[in-house]
Amino acid sequence: xxxxxxxxxxxxxxxxxxxxxxxxxxxxxxxxxxxxxxxxxxxxxxxxxxxxxxxxxxxxxxxxxxxxxxxxxxxxxxxxxxxxxxxxxxxxxxxxxxxxxxxxxxxxxxxxxxxxxxxxxxxxxxxxxxxxxxxxxxxxxxxxxxxxxxxxxxxxxxxxxxxxxxxxxxxxxxxxxxxxxxxxxxxxxxxxxxxxxxxxxxxxxxxxxxxxxxxxxxxxxxxxxxxxxxxxxxxxxxxxxxxxxxxxxxxxxxxxxxxxxxxxxxxxxxxxxxxxxxxxxxxxxxxxxxxxxxxxxxxxxxxxxxxxxxxxxxxxxxxxxxxxxxxxxxxxxxxxxxxxxxxxxxxxxxxxxxxxxxxxxxxxxxxxxxxxxxxxxxxxxxxxxxxxxxxxxxxxxxxxxxxxxxxxxxxxxxxxxxxxxxxxxxxxxxxxxxxxxxxxxxxxxxxxxxxxxxxxxxxxxxxxxxxxxxxxxxxxxxxxxxxxxxxxxxxxxxxxxxxxxxxxx
Numbered sequence: 001x002x003x004x005x006x007x008x009x010x011x012x013x014x015x016x017x018x019x020x021x022x023x024x025x026x027x028x029x030x031x032x033x034x035x036x037x038x039x040x041x042x043x044x045x046x047x048x049x050x051x052x053x054x055x056x057x058x059x060x061x062x063x064x065x066x067x068x069x070x071x072x073x074x075x076x077x078x079x080x081x082x083x084x085x086x087x088x089x090x091x092x093x094x095x096x097x098x099x100x101x102x103x104x105x106x107x108x109x110x111x112x113x114x115x116x117x118x119x120x121x122x123x124x125x126x127x128x129x130x131x132x133x134x135x136x137x138x139x140x141x142x143x144x145x146x147x148x149x150x151x152x153x154x155x156x157x158x159x160x161x162x163x164x165x166x167x168x169x170x171x172x173x174x175x176x177x178x179x180x181x182x183x184x185x186x187x188x189x190x191x192x193x194x195x196x197x198x199x200x201x202x203x204x205x206x207x208x209x210x211x212x213x214x215x216x217x218x219x220x221x222x223x224x225x226x227x228x229x230x231x232x233x234x235x236x237x238x239x240x241x242x243x244x245x246x247x248x249x250x251x252x253x254x255x256x257x258x259x260x261x262x263x264x265x266x267x268x269x270x271x272x273x274x275x276x277x278x279x280x281x282x283x284x285x286x287x288x289x290x291x292x293x294x295x296x297x298x299x300x301x302x303x304x305x306x307x308x309x310x311x312x313x314x315x316x317x318x319x320x321x322x323x324x325x326x327x328x329x330x331x332x333x334x335x336x337x338x339x340x341x342x343x344x345x346x347x348x349x350x351x352x353x354x355x356x357x358x359x360x361x362x363x364x365x366x367x368x369x370x371x372x373x374x375x376x377x378x379x380x381x382x383x384x385x386x387x388x389x390x391x392x393x394x395x396x397x398x399x400x401x402x403x404x405x406x407x408x409x410x411x412x413x414x415x416x417x418x419x420x421x422x423x424x425x426x427x428x429x430x431x432x433x434x435x436x437x438x439x440x441x442x443x444x445x446x447x448x449x450x451x452x453x454x455x456x457x458x459x460x461x462x463x464x465x466x467x468x469x470x471x472x473x474x475x476x477x478x479x480x481x482x483x484x485x486x487x488x489x490x491x492x493x494x495x496x497x498x499x500x501x502x503x504x505x
Contacts, residue, residue: 002178003072004151022227037149040073042140050075057081057104060229075152078160080207106131155179173364183357184308185216187329200225200247209309237267248275253488259293272296280489283420308358324392332356353378406438408470424452444473
């Protein structure tokens with residue numbers, strides 16, 4: 001089944017049921033289908049054709065979902081845009097994706113206004129609100145016919161291009177199909193035992209693969225989700241209590257802010273049944289603290305954009321192994337491979353590789369990079385890890401984040417996990433710093449918990465009897481905050497740049 005077929009099936013059976021709730025206003029499945037088909041008519045009238053790319057620079061709002069599904073109806077490809085992109089990053093994405101239209105929030109005009117007239121970027125600017133130029137979303141939708149729109153897509157067609165974070169150069173456009181996304185959502189629904197009575201909280205960005213997954217899991221089950229933007233702990237508590245949210249998918253930083261908020265105990269959060277953490281590794285101590293504070297089972301998933309967002313997950317009801325990212329998904333193969341391409345056995349550390357129906361079609365217009373990443377019939381993730389005798393996978397670190405200390409290899413995650421166990425540490429990152437003698441040495445960036453004080457000696461004393469000497473940070477820098485991407489992941493490249501520029505002392 002493709003996305004339009006699923007939406008039509010839901011509208012025909014449970015049309016009066018809310019598909020989503022936004023600002024306490026429900027949007028039923030029938031209403032959503034009508035809006036999607038009307039906007040598909042509007043885009044078609046503008047000349048958008050099958051395989052055309054439509055960039056979507058919207059925050060979490062119903063119009064994001066309407067645009068995304070309207071593109072699917074047309075056989076066009078949605079290109080979600082990170083709303084924090086600046087002019088240079090946005091221009092690169094629009095050029096690289098060959099987008100024919102940009103659907104944007106006027107709040108981001110500072111970043112798109114300077115490039116809207118740069119040919120041959122795109123033909124149409126559609127704004128969700130009032131703006132001095134472009135076409136107004138609500139007017140296009142209102143003037144479009146209400147007649148049914150016959151879907152022009154197939155399940156093997158590319159439905160979206162998600163751009164990677166660009167940790168190894170310029171971002172690459174990951175092409176994912178209807179089939180990729182359906183298989184991925186079906187697995188998660190099955191593993192989490194989600195049903196039509198569940199209600200998800202959708203607060204992770206819709207432009208991210210994690211956000212798309214949350215939306216599709218709700219639509220696959222015929223359940224509802226509460227759509228929020230931006231992240232606000234008090235509003236989250238209120239929405240959980242008011243709408244009896246059962247499913248809490250969030251990223252690490254969000255869980256940390258929720259459980260440490262002083263007003264948490266004022267709200268009834270007892271409806272929560274299960275949570276999932278994704279996008280970046282969750283420290284074991286934070287996992288334990290969050291599960292206890294929210295009185296909910298929280299499972300960690302691991303994966304990347306190129307495999308539709310995730311490939312392994314911990315299992316509710318099965319043995320919990322601290323530090324593990326769980327078992328491979330049913331129907332998906334996850335292995336560990338050495339640099340020669342040999343698959344390794346239990347307990348051996350190597351690069352994690354993936355096969356299965358969740359693996360991307362490839363990178364848009366990048367055959368060389370596609371061949372390199374999908375070589376040998378496996379998706380090479382760049383993540384280092386191993387599995388134990390029971391098939392549980394454990395992350396060691398990013399292959400490219402290894403710190404080489406005079407020939408000795410340091411995996412930052414090992415040291416970071418220990419730092420998080422210090423009672424006064426809120427955030428921790430281990431990054432390389434240039435060294436004349438050893439090439440590079442590990443240094444720590446640490447943020448104290450609210451009200452706590454930390455010194456360099458506190459951290460080094462805490463670590464010195466737990467790690468080999470070469471793994472102990474040569475310096476510890478105490479900051480009040482660290483740079484993060486929209487999914488809450490610490491930006492280590494930014495920290496390294498700040499160190500090299502002398503901005504961290």
